[in-house]
Amino acid sequence: MGTINSALSLITGALDADQNALNVVSNNVANASNTAYTREVPNWTENQPISINGMAYGTGVTVTGGVSQRDRVLEQRLQQQTQASASSTALLTALTTLQSSFTPASGTSTSGDIGTDITNFFNSHTQLESDPTSNPLRQQILSSANTLAGDISSRAASLAAQQSSLDQSANTVIAQVNAISASLAQVNVAIQSQSPNQDAGPLEDQRQADLTQLAQLIGVNQIATEQNGLSVTTTGGQLLVSEGQLFQITTGAVNGVTHFFVGGTDVTSALASGGGQIGGLLTARDQSIPATLASLDQLAYGIATQVNTVNNAGTDLVGDNGNAGNIFNAPTQVAGSAQSMQVVLTDPNKIAAAGLGLGAGDGGNAVSAASLAAQAVINGQTPSNFYSNLVSTLGATVSETTIQGTALSASLSQLQSQRDSLSAVSLNEEAASLQEFQRSYQAASQVFTILNSVYASALNLGVETAVA
């Protein structure tokens, strides 16, 4: 009797176990489309056998829940690659916008092209050499100067505008980072209190999801601590989350540009090289755009100062001898000269085409102005060559980033595939498990039925009944 009872309770336990296993499978199937979910495998544990009079009796099985099939190392590698890829993508987006200011001109469509503007400006001086008193030719010099100054200053303005929009995007990203760090700290506390010695299942899923989101936004390193805890630092080493403790990233303006601080340390340049979306945004904002803007400034400064010097070294049509005035507004320093470049001369008669002291028919000073195009007046290069270098440098950066981005996303999808083949729910496998547990349940319930009738027979011992 005792053994029948224990058999009954044993098989009841089996029914419970099968039911729990079915629950795990159902949970898997329910989460089949959830990319942040890690599939669980039911954890079958054999119960402790009982020993009576030297004989061991088994006590059945228990399913204590699901075991998440995850590889922490693989997930970490995936997050590292996500950071690199996100950084590259963000940088490429910014660079694509940047390069659209410098679209190559073709023979037929040259409007807005700075290279063409430079050539046209100096060519208009060459034309003046042949007929120095011609009013239409002088007007042409002024109008080509206006086109050149207009195009350079508007390009510089759009670069500055792009910088400030990147600044705003960076702020938004950091706000998101702070929110995720807060949620990560909370999850850490929950995990450490609930399952300090084993995988935390759904809580761990949530933590990994937070980490993946974080990796999209900012470059981080993970450090596992005791009792299933986690610390997160930026790639540059600044602590963001330490188990349950949170360190926010704060912002502050430095020279009109937003800088980011953890505690009191300025981490902006560390963030720029660290990865994640913020890395790409800050690299574009603090390196790519300023470099191009600096080149434009040098071009504008060089052309403006040189042309002004030449105009003040000749004689114009209204008798000014060596003080005809500036054609472009004179920049005081290189920085900012592109955005402020403009034509201040309005009277075409004040273009000093003649050499000093000579009559109106001389075009010697126009020759000097035109020859600036072939002199190394901009940082050791002719204006046209300097612009050509600007274009090739920027283009090379874009090309390099594109290639890098393609390689990174290819390896990222490989890693993702690897992770998914381990941790994602395979419907075929779940269907097979479902059948297995269904059969197991059916078998257990069949055993129960038989045990029940055996019990009945035992109860009816000594009473004559027909065999049922």
Place this chain on the structure above:
Amino acid sequence: MRVDPFFVVNLSAPLDQTQTTQQQLTDELSSGLRVTSIGQDPVAAAENVQLLNQIQRDDSFTQTTSLTQGLLQVTDSALGSVVTQLNQAVGLATEANNGTLNASDLKSISNQIAGIRDEVLSLANTSYQGQFVFGGSQTGSTPFTLDNTTTPATVTYNGDADVNTLMSPNGQSIQLNVPGNQIFTSSTADVLGTLNNLIADYATGTAGGGVADTASLTSALNFVSQQRVGIDNSINRLNTASGVAKSESIQLTAVQTSLMQADIPAVSTQLALAQSQQSALISVISALGSGSLFDKL
């Protein structure tokens, strides 16, 4: 060995990629340009800037030369007329010097030479498009003025000795004018001065110093012819430079075009490949994505 369950879903990304590729290739076909952004081919973009610079410079120079040709032609023809006039004057002076003419004939010759002098003076004051050609850089005021009160009459040069040049794209310096004092009142051969002397010589009715002055006139004539050669050289050099600029522009345009233009046959082939890749991918996705074991339970 387990398989990535999201494999078929992830195929949508390569499918997007084939669509992007098709779009890019179609853009290339419709615009005809291979390089639409500097990141696509940085080296070509940089070269493009420099090629366009040279082409535009050559084209601008060609335009300028057609304006300048007119000026040089006018100068040349003025000098040619001066030579004709001086030949006439030499003929008249020689006739006057042979001693067979009487006083009134000599006076008549003096008047004829005065007419020639006036003609040469007006040629010396030639203007082109409102600018005096022989004034050096002082093109706004009349280069030569005549003072008839003195005997012989005096001619004053109001211009200067400045020579104006035009720079060709390959650095040649082409002279555009000859200053008037270099041709008409130079110390080597003073055309107008000699004419005035001859007029004064024959005005009295005698030959006077006519023989010596006739010799001076002959050398002045030769001198003017030499100066004319300088202008003719400029015309030739201008023509040559213009021709060089034109042919360089054509060559460079061909280079620039082949650098930046799309290779239509190659692009069409790539487009066909991309299209077939896309349709293959679509049929793979629909074949693989159908069904799991659950359908059979």
